[in-house]
Amino acid sequence: MFKGYNLVITIILIILSIILFSQLWYVPPFLSDKLTNIIYNISMSYIVSYIFYLMLVYLPDKKRQKDIREHVKSIINSIIAANDSDIDAIEKATKQKINIMRMTEEEFQTLFINKIKMEEKAPFVNRVHFTTEVYEWDRFLLSNLEYTVELKQLLFTYMIYLEDPLIKILNNIIISNYYQHGKRMLSTPNRENQDPKLIASYLFQYHKLIEDLKYYRKSLG
Incomplete structure (x- = not known):
């Protein structure tokens, strides 16, 4: 509320308020009645406008932003959960713990190529129904990618309320190779x-961006 232009406006409000209340008790001799009335009317108009701004614009918008913020957090959590299921399934298939931020792209590629066969079934659990689903690896990854695309499109309906760091992260995800070409590669x-090596490379880079999204989510509290 008290940043940028709002800070300037608030300072002006305080100054005018001081002038207004000082005029109620004391009028300096060097000020004419006409000038005093002008100062009084300006001060009074500004204060009344500020009160109306708080009541009709700022407070309702603050509540709207809070509601939308919670909805945005929910969508972000769904995006992260969908992409975490990729890593969970790879960990189950390879029996190896995966930390994207501590692995090199070459290490991930080697693990993926040696252990993952696109025509085989992916070992994962449906987080909604808690049942084991049957998908081949490429169809499983494709399903999560398509779901993530839908969630991101939903998130952008709140564009005017999204913070710049989040928009930057989402833009990096959208222009990533996996986001741009994954559907074509996985649906052939x-x-x-x-x-598989190229898919692994794109997938690795993509999930590093998802880690950025996780970091941003922590800042939301």
Whole structure:
């Protein structure tokens, strides 16, 4: 509330308020009645306008932003959960703990290529129904990617309320190779045309961006 232009406006309000209340008790001799009335009317108009701004604009908008903030947090949590299921499934298949931020891209590629076969079933649990679903690896990854795309589109409906750091993170995710080309790579009917090494590379880079989103989520409290 007290930042930028709002800070300037608040300072002006305080000054005018002081002038207004000083005029109620004392009028300096060097001020004419006409000038005193002008100062009084300006001060009074400004104070009344400020009160109306608080009542009709600032407070309702503050409540709206709070409600939207909670909804945005919920969507972010869903995006993170969908992408965490990728890592959870890879950990189950490889029997190795994965920390994207502490692995190199080459290490992830090697693990993925040696342990993951796109035509095999992915070991994961449906987080909604808590049942084991049957998807081949490429269809499983594709399903999570498509779900994430839908969530991001929903998130952008609140664009005017999103903070700049979040918009930057979302933009980096959207222009990532996995986001841009993953659907085409994972949905090809002929799995022989798939490039597991390239998929692993794109997936690794993409999940590093998801880690940025996790970091941002912590700042929301």
